[in-house]
Amino acid sequence: MKRSVGDKIIDAIIVFFMLLVIIAMLYPMWNTLAVSLNDARDSIKGGIYLWPRKWSLYNYQSIFKTDKVFNAFLISVARTIITTILNVFFSGLLAYVLSHREFVLKRFTTVFMLMTMYINAGLIPQYFLYRNLGLNNTFWVYILPAMVGAFNVIVIRTYINSLPPSLAESAKIDGASEMKIYFYVIFPMCLPVLATVALWVAVGAWNDWFTSYIFAPKQSLSTLQYEMMKIISSSMQQGAAQTPDYLQQSKSQQSSMVTPNSLRASMTIVATVPILVVYPFLQKYFVTVNIGSVKE
């Protein structure tokens, strides 16, 4: 199709609009990064937008020096890695089992599992369940309830069903057990979909603070997101009492090396970067899996 002058003007407008979108999406994080890398006492003067004025890594040093944050970081990493591995493995296993079209329990298991997406006893019965199971205030409360996801199973099963069945069949004829077929044949073939599911699970586990808030408020089990939540809520509550005059006053009174704002900025970066580093690599899988899940 030929492009007229009018078309070119429209193109220019669209490109301009998209640039605005990029700026709107990137600016808040970019600004936070700049503030986190700027000297805290210098930041109080304001006016840090895109670039640090006085470079300093002190904000990062000071948050990692506190045991609280470092411990929370370790808990976050541990729960994310363990949950992701277990969830992907078990969701994939159940998906493989349910991909057998003649399996006797297929219908029952599928319905029993899908129902879990729609029924929900609510927060307090859940709290009691975890308490009765002895999960509250233990590391297990991060792991056990998140070992299989119904939605993940459906997505993986759809993918397995689209694979040619001949490989699994020939392995079966060679006498391989179902577990072996899953592990050596199905698992490697499903890597694209498993990577996507892994990303969902990992993002969910990393970003979750509510589990800590309700079920594991103990400091030694705190996660990075929960620490963030505490910092932000307390700053919100202080904010309620603030008037502009009060702000002016507090500016001159600041004398410590780190300020709440700088601390918050560097915590934000630490709590975000691990996710942002991984996701562009997995982006190419999103579209296929999204469509697959909707058709289901």
Add this chain to the structure above:
Amino acid sequence: MATTSLATGRAVPGKPKSNFFEQVKKQKELVLITIPFIVYFFIFNYLPLWGLTMAFQNYKPYRTFWEQEWVGFKHFQKLFTDPAFYRVLRNTLAMSLINLAFSFITAIVFALLLNEIPKQLYGFKRVVQTISYMPHFLSWIIVCGLVSTILSMDDGIINNLLLALGLVKEKIHFLGKPEYFWWIVGFTNVWKSMGWNSIIYLAAITSIDPCLYEAAAIDGYGRFGRMWHITLPGIKSTIIVLLIMNAGWILNAGFEIQFILGSNGLVLDVSETIDIYVLKKGFAGTAGSGFAFGTAAGMFKTVCSAAILLICNKVSGWLGEERLV
């Protein structure tokens, strides 16, 4: 071995079906793998349903189940006569509708415009897409932190911009004004999910037959004519299915953003949703005195949600679209 093929357990046509137990025996490996999963789902998803009995009791944690006092619908009566309950219901519905409208329209428009980026700028399109998905992966906590920074009275960019452009005379305390709260939640939702939600429309657009565009161009339709008469009708069914299914989640207006941005006390009247109400009532009071009431409030929400979902699913079926459940 008579009815299923050796290899996959798939049916061999023309043979009679054996009975249930024979099949179980034959597929015992699969059955053995499945049982732990059934037990798992039972414990973590079905067992808590038993806890719903609390909603009908004057629950005291130190009593056993048999010693509890049954009070019928007392907690529900209390719920329906609580003015705060109607307030949180209003907030939930208002924020849900704003979110639904905003995120739908923006995602569709964004997908249409992305699709209109000329082919020569393919790299640019990829960059825009990658960046627009990014906020989806940030946690609500982080997003709330960013929003409060941007809207801050103390050197927040929005206030600075408004001042510099002369649109306002003095800084606005955005997060402290009830009249702004719902819209801030709406815009934040757009920021966080517009790119991600557009993926599905983009995918639907790529499945439209390119011949249609050529035919429309020959018929003299311009850019917008083609968008309106080809692209939009092409993704109509996707839009309808997603709209109906999202309407099913109307009682889930979100929890985290209201909980955190609303925690400053100035906007509580407009920020609290049903989920926050359940949380606060449930864990209120000493020695678990709020558990029963909180359970009742949560149960109300679950039952209504399930009913709405079923209706939406039915409607989707009537319209001849694929059912999602």
